[in-house]
Amino acid sequence: MGSAISWIATYFEEEIPTQDAKEDFLFSIYEPNNKTRQPGIYRNLNLWRDTINEPTIAPPLYSPSEQLAVEQWREQVGYRVEARIALYQTQKQDHMLRSNNQRSCQRTEHKLFQIPELLDMILDIAGPKAQIQALLVSTAWRTSTIAVISSLKNVNALRSLPHCTPTEYGNIIDWEGQGPLQPGAEDTAQFGLHVARRLDVRSNAEGFKYIYFPAYFAQSPGLPDTVAHMLNDLDVSQRDYSRIQVSSVSRDAELYWLDLSQFRINSYFESLFSDGCFRQHLGRWEISLRPRATSHTLLVDASASNALLLEAIKSMQIAYPPCKSLGIYHFDPGTLSWRGTYAFLRRLRREDGIRIGDLVEALQEAAPTMHSKWMQRAGQLREQVKQGHWIDDLWKIPGAPRFQIHLDRCDMTDEYSPKKFPQGWMNAPEEAAVLAQLGSAAHITRDAYICAGPFRAAREREWIPEELFEPMKSETERSPINWNI
Structure with missing residues (x-):
């Protein structure tokens, strides 16, 4: 209890009450709406909770009309949450696999495409997306497709890149070698407008958000x-919040490899996943598990075509240029819930990419561990x-069990485990151990890269329709909905 009070006092930069702090703290929990007894830090704590809609x-006490609306809202939202959770309960049979097999049996092709040499030429020109679809047409098309994908002449394979140096998080960009993907002039201009709008909203918003x-x-x-x-000022302000020393400042001297938006992703890797299960967002890859899947097909289905595809592409580089280290994270904040970050699962390292x-x-x-954690949080x-x-x-929780894949460094530590420390408040050594595992000192933007997430409306939309966002204006003294958190 004492450590919690100390942390609150430090956060709000107020002194701890001298008269029976424990009693006042308990009073603030059991009678939070009684303003006559609460010391300053507890009044501020409740105001802060209202500001971020905790x-x-x-x-x-709600009015009768609001109480009725709240009860109806809970019933409707509860139904949708329950239905969402049911989507991701493991099945005895993979329904998506069964529908794929049925669809492949119904496909036919023109006699012209029964000439293997001609079919190979067409599929080679058509590219990865069409090749993946061709796997479902027939056995003959599947054979031709795998031959095209496996060919050493396939420029989309990224199988061997002898003149391309693998890179990792925080490397300085070598503009004389392979450079990152870059936006055009029109996209850059639009990005500048977006930055200005976002920072203007941030400056007027209550609470802190990376x-x-x-x-x-x-x-x-x-x-x-x-x-x-503007971006440099943002970096410095967010670095000051995290109270951590960094070894570089973005854009002032050199430019760096910092996230996966700078890389060209291998199209075959993206095509492995069901529709909507893969996306690039905030410089990372987000991979959701499949709904209505079995315990063995949570990530990808086990169809014959997928098995052949995976065997054909498993030796390909996952991105261009090759990356040396990727971190796998999932939603389970634990002791870091106040930072809103994902928890570290595993880090991959490979010097040749x-x-x-x-x-x-x-x-x-x-996948099974991540699925279990998500089901627990969804419950x-x-x-x-x-x-x-x-x-x-x-x-807070995403609307599907979802991995986040980040660009990492090989020298980032894997040692820290949240199970070693108690839940709740963290002291400086514990926080330092977590930040070391996340690589917070690798670059001034690292904390924001790891911790930034969607705003409230986007997170809420994954679970419920917009008509349930705010059925009516609350008649209580609580703050209105803060959409900038």
């Missing part, structure tokens, strides 16, 4: 000076809804 410790802009834009040499200065087979194997091994959300209000920001 659920109330004790619910206020902001991160993908390095595809933020590390581009074509950025106007005004945009570069990580291959598709390396990452797929690691994800398949980690907690289901219980929170039963006591919740539409003002409460309950929507």
Whole structure:
């Protein structure tokens, strides 16, 4: 209890009450709406909880109309949360696999495409997306497709890149060698407007939220000076919040490899996953597990075509240029819940560049653990809804069990485990151990890269429709919904 009070006092830069602090603290929990007894730090704590829409410790008195609306909201939201959770309960039979097999049996082709040499030429020109679709047409098309994908002449394979030096997080960009992907002039101009709007919203927002802009834009040499200065100021302000020393400052002297938006992803790797299960967001790859899957097909289905595809592409580089280290993370904040970060699962290292087979194997091994954690957190959300209000920001957990893949460094430590430390408040050594594992000192933007996430509306939309976001304006003294958290 004493350590919690000390942390709160430090956070709000107020002195600890001298008269019976423990009693006052308990009073603030059980009677949070009584303003006559609360010391300054506890009043501030409740105001802070309202600002970021944290659920109330004790619910206020609602008017009859609002109480009725709250009860209806809980019923409707609870139904949707339950249905969402049911999507990801493991099945005895893979329904998506069964539908794929049925679809492949119904496909036919023109006699012209029964000439193997002609079919090979067409598929080679058509590219990876069409080749993946061709796997489902027939046995003959599948054979031709695998031959085209496996060919040493396949320029999309990224199988061997002898003149390309593998890179890792924080490396300085060598502009004389292979450079990163870069935006055009029109995209850069639009990005500058987006930065200005986002920072304007941030300056007027209550509470703190990490902001991160993908390095595809933020590390581009074509950025106007005004945009570069705005980004530098943002980096410094967020670095000051994390109270950590960093070894580099972005855009001031050199430009760096900082995230996966700078890399060209292997198209075959992306095509392994079901529709909507893979996306690039905030400089990382997000890979969701498959709904209605069995315990063995959580990541990819086990169809014959997928097995052949994976065998054909597993030795390909996962990206261009090759990357030496990737970190696998998942939603389980634990002791870091106040930072809003994902928890570290595993880090891959390979000096000659990580291959598709390396990452797929690691994800398949980690999928059951990640799925179990998500189901546990989703169950907690289901219980929170039963006591919740539409003002409460309950929507921390993603709407699907989801991996985050980050660009990492080989020398980042794997040693820290959240199980070694108690849940809740963290002291300086514990926090330092976590930050070392996440690589926070590797670059000034690293904390933002790891911790930044979607704003509330995007997180909430994964679970419920927009008509349930705010059925009516609350008649209590609580703050309105803060959409900038």
